[in-house]
Amino acid sequence: MWCAHEWVVIWYFYGMDVTLRQLELFLGVAEAGSFTGAAEEVLLSQPVLSRTVQQLEHAVGAKLFERTTRSLALTSEGAEFLGIARDILRTYHRGMERFAAIRAGERATVTVAALPSVAAGMLPGVFRAVLAEHPGMQLRILDGTTREVIEYVRSGVAELAIAEGGNADPHVRGQPLCEEPVLAVLPVDHPLAERASVTWHDLARQPFVAFTPSSSVRRLADLSFEQAGIRPTNVIETREVGTAAGMISAGLGVSAVPRLVLPLMAFGRLVTRPLNDPGTVRKLAVYTPRTPVLPAASAYFLHRLLHTATAEHEEE
Numbered sequence: 001m002w003c004a005h006e007w008v009v010i011w012y013f014y015g016m017d018v019t020l021r022q023l024e025l026f027l028g029v030a031e032a033g034s035f036t037g038a039a040e041e042v043l044l045s046q047p048v049l050s051r052t053v054q055q056l057e058h059a060v061g062a063k064l065f066e067r068t069t070r071s072l073a074l075t076s077e078g079a080e081f082l083g084i085a086r087d088i089l090r091t092y093h094r095g096m097e098r099f100a101a102i103r104a105g106e107r108a109t110v111t112v113a114a115l116p117s118v119a120a121g122m123l124p125g126v127f128r129a130v131l132a133e134h135p136g137m138q139l140r141i142l143d144g145t146t147r148e149v150i151e152y153v154r155s156g157v158a159e160l161a162i163a164e165g166g167n168a169d170p171h172v173r174g175q176p177l178c179e180e181p182v183l184a185v186l187p188v189d190h191p192l193a194e195r196a197s198v199t200w201h202d203l204a205r206q207p208f209v210a211f212t213p214s215s216s217v218r219r220l221a222d223l224s225f226e227q228a229g230i231r232p233t234n235v236i237e238t239r240e241v242g243t244a245a246g247m248i249s250a251g252l253g254v255s256a257v258p259r260l261v262l263p264l265m266a267f268g269r270l271v272t273r274p275l276n277d278p279g280t281v282r283k284l285a286v287y288t289p290r291t292p293v294l295p296a297a298s299a300y301f302l303h304r305l306l307h308t309a310t311a312e313h314e315e316e
Contacts, residue, residue, distance in 0.1 A: 108297035113149035165285035207253035
Protein backbone atom coordinates (compact mmCIF):
# COMPACT_ATOMS: atom_id res chain seq x y z
CA MET A 1 0.00 0.00 0.00
CA TRP A 2 1.25 3.50 -0.81
CA CYS A 3 1.98 5.74 2.18
CA ALA A 4 0.07 9.01 2.60
CA HIS A 5 2.94 11.20 1.39
CA GLU A 6 3.37 9.10 -1.76
CA TRP A 7 -0.32 9.38 -2.61
CA VAL A 8 -0.27 13.13 -2.14
CA VAL A 9 2.61 13.29 -4.63
CA ILE A 10 0.76 10.99 -7.10
CA TRP A 11 -2.40 13.13 -6.94
CA TYR A 12 -0.34 16.24 -7.50
CA PHE A 13 1.29 14.93 -10.67
CA TYR A 14 -1.89 13.43 -12.06
CA GLY A 15 -3.89 16.56 -11.35
CA MET A 16 -6.41 14.86 -9.04
CA ASP A 17 -8.53 17.54 -7.43
CA VAL A 18 -9.11 15.87 -4.05
CA THR A 19 -9.82 17.80 -0.85
CA LEU A 20 -9.48 16.82 2.77
CA ARG A 21 -13.19 17.44 3.21
CA GLN A 22 -13.97 14.87 0.52
CA LEU A 23 -11.72 12.35 2.23
CA GLU A 24 -13.36 12.96 5.59
CA LEU A 25 -16.86 12.51 4.15
CA PHE A 26 -15.82 9.39 2.23
CA LEU A 27 -14.41 7.96 5.45
CA GLY A 28 -17.63 8.82 7.29
CA VAL A 29 -19.77 6.98 4.71
CA ALA A 30 -17.48 3.95 4.71
CA GLU A 31 -17.53 3.67 8.50
CA ALA A 32 -21.27 4.30 8.80
CA GLY A 33 -22.10 1.84 6.02
CA SER A 34 -24.76 4.13 4.59
CA PHE A 35 -25.25 7.62 3.26
CA THR A 36 -28.16 8.18 5.62
CA GLY A 37 -26.20 7.36 8.76
CA ALA A 38 -23.18 9.36 7.64
CA ALA A 39 -25.32 12.37 6.70
CA GLU A 40 -26.72 12.45 10.23
CA GLU A 41 -23.22 12.30 11.71
CA VAL A 42 -21.79 15.14 9.62
CA LEU A 43 -24.96 17.24 9.60
CA LEU A 44 -25.32 17.29 5.82
CA SER A 45 -28.25 16.36 3.63
CA GLN A 46 -27.99 12.96 1.99
CA PRO A 47 -28.03 14.41 -1.58
CA VAL A 48 -25.13 16.75 -0.77
CA LEU A 49 -23.14 13.92 0.79
CA SER A 50 -23.82 11.60 -2.14
CA ARG A 51 -22.80 14.28 -4.61
CA THR A 52 -19.55 14.92 -2.73
CA VAL A 53 -18.62 11.23 -2.88
CA GLN A 54 -19.41 11.15 -6.59
CA GLN A 55 -17.11 14.12 -7.13
CA LEU A 56 -14.38 12.25 -5.25
CA GLU A 57 -14.90 9.16 -7.42
CA HIS A 58 -14.63 11.30 -10.51
CA ALA A 59 -11.44 12.94 -9.21
CA VAL A 60 -9.69 9.63 -8.48
CA GLY A 61 -11.11 7.90 -11.55
CA ALA A 62 -12.51 4.90 -9.68
CA LYS A 63 -15.83 3.66 -8.33
CA LEU A 64 -15.52 3.48 -4.58
CA PHE A 65 -18.94 2.13 -3.54
CA GLU A 66 -21.36 -0.47 -4.86
CA ARG A 67 -24.80 1.06 -4.37
CA THR A 68 -28.14 -0.72 -4.34
CA THR A 69 -31.46 0.37 -2.95
CA ARG A 70 -30.86 -1.71 0.18
CA SER A 71 -27.11 -1.80 0.72
CA LEU A 72 -23.88 0.06 0.32
CA ALA A 73 -20.51 -1.67 0.09
CA LEU A 74 -16.97 -0.69 -0.77
CA THR A 75 -15.60 -1.87 -4.08
CA SER A 76 -12.16 -3.49 -4.09
CA GLU A 77 -10.72 -0.15 -5.19
CA GLY A 78 -12.79 1.59 -2.51
CA ALA A 79 -11.37 -0.71 0.18
CA GLU A 80 -7.85 0.10 -0.99
CA PHE A 81 -8.64 3.80 -1.11
CA LEU A 82 -10.10 3.66 2.43
CA GLY A 83 -6.70 2.78 3.89
CA ILE A 84 -5.07 5.55 1.89
CA ALA A 85 -7.66 8.09 3.04
CA ARG A 86 -7.08 7.10 6.66
CA ASP A 87 -3.32 7.46 6.28
CA ILE A 88 -3.64 10.88 4.71
CA LEU A 89 -6.08 12.19 7.31
CA ARG A 90 -4.04 10.76 10.16
CA THR A 91 -0.91 12.44 8.81
CA TYR A 92 -2.75 15.71 8.34
CA HIS A 93 -4.23 15.78 11.84
CA ARG A 94 -0.96 14.81 13.50
CA GLY A 95 0.84 17.50 11.57
CA MET A 96 -1.69 20.13 12.61
CA GLU A 97 -1.46 18.96 16.23
CA ARG A 98 2.32 19.35 16.10
CA PHE A 99 1.94 22.82 14.59
CA ALA A 100 -0.57 23.80 17.29
CA ALA A 101 1.80 22.47 19.95
CA ILE A 102 4.62 24.59 18.57
CA ARG A 103 2.42 27.69 18.61
CA ALA A 104 1.28 26.86 22.14
CA GLY A 105 4.87 26.41 23.22
CA GLU A 106 4.73 22.69 24.06
CA ARG A 107 7.77 21.81 21.97
CA ALA A 108 9.61 25.02 22.69
CA THR A 109 12.68 25.18 24.92
CA VAL A 110 12.52 27.30 28.07
CA THR A 111 15.81 28.14 29.77
CA VAL A 112 15.57 29.08 33.44
CA ALA A 113 18.50 30.60 35.32
CA ALA A 114 18.42 30.28 39.10
CA LEU A 115 20.42 30.32 42.29
CA PRO A 116 21.66 26.78 43.02
CA SER A 117 19.44 26.46 46.08
CA VAL A 118 16.39 27.49 44.06
CA ALA A 119 17.35 25.13 41.25
CA ALA A 120 17.56 22.23 43.70
CA GLY A 121 14.80 23.13 46.14
CA MET A 122 12.05 24.85 44.14
CA LEU A 123 12.40 24.10 40.45
CA PRO A 124 11.97 20.29 40.54
CA GLY A 125 8.35 20.69 41.65
CA VAL A 126 7.70 23.36 39.04
CA PHE A 127 9.30 21.26 36.29
CA ARG A 128 7.19 18.27 37.30
CA ALA A 129 3.97 20.30 37.08
CA VAL A 130 4.91 21.84 33.72
CA LEU A 131 5.93 18.55 32.11
CA ALA A 132 2.80 16.79 33.38
CA GLU A 133 0.70 19.18 31.27
CA HIS A 134 3.17 19.74 28.42
CA PRO A 135 5.43 16.66 28.13
CA GLY A 136 6.89 17.91 24.86
CA MET A 137 8.34 21.07 26.38
CA GLN A 138 12.14 21.17 26.68
CA LEU A 139 13.45 22.70 29.93
CA ARG A 140 17.01 23.83 30.72
CA ILE A 141 18.54 25.08 33.96
CA LEU A 142 21.49 27.43 34.33
CA ASP A 143 22.57 28.03 37.92
CA GLY A 144 24.84 30.70 39.29
CA THR A 145 25.06 33.75 41.53
CA THR A 146 22.43 36.47 41.45
CA ARG A 147 24.60 38.58 39.17
CA GLU A 148 25.23 35.65 36.83
CA VAL A 149 21.63 34.48 36.46
CA ILE A 150 20.30 37.99 35.83
CA GLU A 151 22.98 38.45 33.20
CA TYR A 152 21.71 35.28 31.51
CA VAL A 153 18.33 36.99 31.06
CA ARG A 154 19.87 40.32 30.14
CA SER A 155 21.91 38.70 27.37
CA GLY A 156 19.05 36.54 26.08
CA VAL A 157 20.60 33.22 27.10
CA ALA A 158 17.71 32.52 29.50
CA GLU A 159 14.06 33.58 29.41
CA LEU A 160 13.62 33.72 33.19
CA ALA A 161 15.87 34.07 36.22
CA ILE A 162 15.15 33.45 39.90
CA ALA A 163 17.40 35.33 42.29
CA GLU A 164 17.45 37.79 45.16
CA GLY A 165 14.89 40.54 44.90
CA GLY A 166 15.76 44.20 44.59
CA ASN A 167 17.95 44.08 41.50
CA ALA A 168 17.75 47.38 39.62
CA ASP A 169 19.06 46.32 36.22
CA PRO A 170 17.13 48.47 33.70
CA HIS A 171 17.23 45.73 31.06
CA VAL A 172 15.20 43.19 33.06
CA ARG A 173 11.82 43.24 34.77
CA GLY A 174 11.54 41.77 38.27
CA GLN A 175 8.54 40.76 40.30
CA PRO A 176 8.39 39.31 43.83
CA LEU A 177 8.25 35.53 44.01
CA CYS A 178 8.46 34.47 47.65
CA GLU A 179 10.20 34.95 50.97
CA GLU A 180 11.99 32.25 52.96
CA PRO A 181 13.41 32.37 56.48
CA VAL A 182 17.10 32.17 57.22
CA LEU A 183 17.78 29.38 59.73
CA ALA A 184 20.68 28.54 62.01
CA VAL A 185 22.48 25.36 60.94
CA LEU A 186 24.21 23.43 63.73
CA PRO A 187 25.94 20.10 64.32
CA VAL A 188 23.46 17.66 65.87
CA ASP A 189 25.38 17.52 69.16
CA HIS A 190 26.03 21.26 69.46
CA PRO A 191 24.93 22.91 72.76
CA LEU A 192 22.83 25.46 70.81
CA ALA A 193 20.82 22.57 69.33
CA GLU A 194 19.13 22.18 72.70
CA ARG A 195 17.45 25.57 72.32
CA ALA A 196 14.14 26.22 70.55
CA SER A 197 15.70 29.18 68.73
CA VAL A 198 19.01 31.04 68.61
CA THR A 199 20.17 34.58 67.90
CA TRP A 200 22.83 36.05 65.63
CA HIS A 201 24.76 36.92 68.81
CA ASP A 202 24.80 33.20 69.65
CA LEU A 203 26.21 32.36 66.21
CA ALA A 204 28.83 35.11 66.37
CA ARG A 205 30.32 33.54 69.49
CA GLN A 206 30.95 30.27 67.58
CA PRO A 207 33.30 29.47 64.72
CA PHE A 208 31.17 30.52 61.75
CA VAL A 209 31.13 28.79 58.35
CA ALA A 210 30.56 31.58 55.84
CA PHE A 211 30.18 31.64 52.08
CA THR A 212 32.28 33.71 49.70
CA PRO A 213 31.30 37.39 49.24
CA SER A 214 29.69 36.77 45.82
CA SER A 215 27.06 34.53 47.45
CA SER A 216 23.58 35.87 48.24
CA VAL A 217 23.70 33.80 51.45
CA ARG A 218 26.87 35.62 52.54
CA ARG A 219 25.30 39.02 51.96
CA LEU A 220 22.30 38.07 54.09
CA ALA A 221 24.55 36.87 56.91
CA ASP A 222 26.75 39.98 56.81
CA LEU A 223 23.69 42.25 56.88
CA SER A 224 22.15 40.35 59.79
CA PHE A 225 25.34 40.45 61.85
CA GLU A 226 25.59 44.17 61.13
CA GLN A 227 22.00 44.73 62.27
CA ALA A 228 22.73 42.75 65.43
CA GLY A 229 25.79 44.94 66.05
CA ILE A 230 28.25 42.06 66.14
CA ARG A 231 30.59 40.12 63.86
CA PRO A 232 31.95 36.59 64.18
CA THR A 233 35.64 36.54 65.01
CA ASN A 234 36.44 33.04 63.76
CA VAL A 235 35.32 32.42 60.17
CA ILE A 236 35.77 29.48 57.84
CA GLU A 237 34.97 30.59 54.29
CA THR A 238 33.88 28.36 51.41
CA ARG A 239 32.12 28.74 48.07
CA GLU A 240 30.35 25.37 48.05
CA VAL A 241 27.26 24.44 50.07
CA GLY A 242 28.37 20.82 50.29
CA THR A 243 31.70 21.87 51.79
CA ALA A 244 29.92 24.03 54.35
CA ALA A 245 27.66 21.12 55.31
CA GLY A 246 30.67 18.85 55.77
CA MET A 247 32.47 21.40 57.95
CA ILE A 248 29.43 21.95 60.17
CA SER A 249 28.70 18.22 60.40
CA ALA A 250 32.30 17.66 61.55
CA GLY A 251 31.76 20.13 64.40
CA LEU A 252 34.04 22.82 62.95
CA GLY A 253 31.46 25.60 63.13
CA VAL A 254 27.88 26.78 62.71
CA SER A 255 26.20 28.72 59.93
CA ALA A 256 22.99 30.34 58.71
CA VAL A 257 21.26 29.65 55.40
CA PRO A 258 17.88 30.25 53.75
CA ARG A 259 15.51 27.28 53.94
CA LEU A 260 15.84 26.35 50.25
CA VAL A 261 19.56 25.71 50.77
CA LEU A 262 18.89 22.88 53.24
CA PRO A 263 18.26 20.10 50.66
CA LEU A 264 21.83 20.66 49.44
CA MET A 265 23.08 19.98 52.99
CA ALA A 266 20.89 16.96 53.73
CA PHE A 267 23.78 14.48 53.78
CA GLY A 268 25.26 16.09 56.90
CA ARG A 269 24.44 15.38 60.54
CA LEU A 270 22.83 18.76 61.05
CA VAL A 271 19.92 20.40 62.80
CA THR A 272 18.29 23.77 62.15
CA ARG A 273 16.79 26.30 64.50
CA PRO A 274 14.87 29.57 63.94
CA LEU A 275 17.06 32.68 64.05
CA ASN A 276 16.07 35.83 65.90
CA ASP A 277 17.39 39.31 66.69
CA PRO A 278 17.00 39.98 63.83
CA GLY A 279 14.67 37.55 62.14
CA THR A 280 16.04 37.40 58.60
CA VAL A 281 14.31 36.38 55.38
CA ARG A 282 15.60 36.00 51.86
CA LYS A 283 13.34 37.69 49.30
CA LEU A 284 13.34 35.99 45.93
CA ALA A 285 12.17 37.52 42.67
CA VAL A 286 11.68 36.25 39.14
CA TYR A 287 13.29 38.29 36.36
CA THR A 288 12.24 38.42 32.71
CA PRO A 289 13.33 40.53 29.72
CA ARG A 290 11.74 43.92 29.29
CA THR A 291 9.78 42.81 26.24
CA PRO A 292 6.07 43.54 25.72
CA VAL A 293 5.12 39.85 25.55
CA LEU A 294 6.96 36.70 26.62
CA PRO A 295 6.95 33.71 24.25
CA ALA A 296 4.02 31.38 24.96
CA ALA A 297 6.12 28.66 26.58
CA SER A 298 7.98 31.10 28.83
CA ALA A 299 4.74 32.82 29.84
CA TYR A 300 3.23 29.47 30.76
CA PHE A 301 6.30 28.48 32.80
CA LEU A 302 6.17 31.82 34.63
CA HIS A 303 2.49 31.22 35.43
CA ARG A 304 3.26 27.77 36.88
CA LEU A 305 6.21 29.14 38.86
CA LEU A 306 4.13 31.92 40.45
CA HIS A 307 1.29 29.46 41.16
CA THR A 308 3.66 27.02 42.88
CA ALA A 309 5.26 29.75 44.99
CA THR A 310 1.84 31.03 46.08
CA ALA A 311 0.58 27.53 46.93
CA GLU A 312 3.67 26.76 49.02
CA HIS A 313 3.34 30.06 50.87
CA GLU A 314 -0.32 29.32 51.72
CA GLU A 315 0.63 25.91 53.13
CA GLU A 316 3.06 27.42 55.62
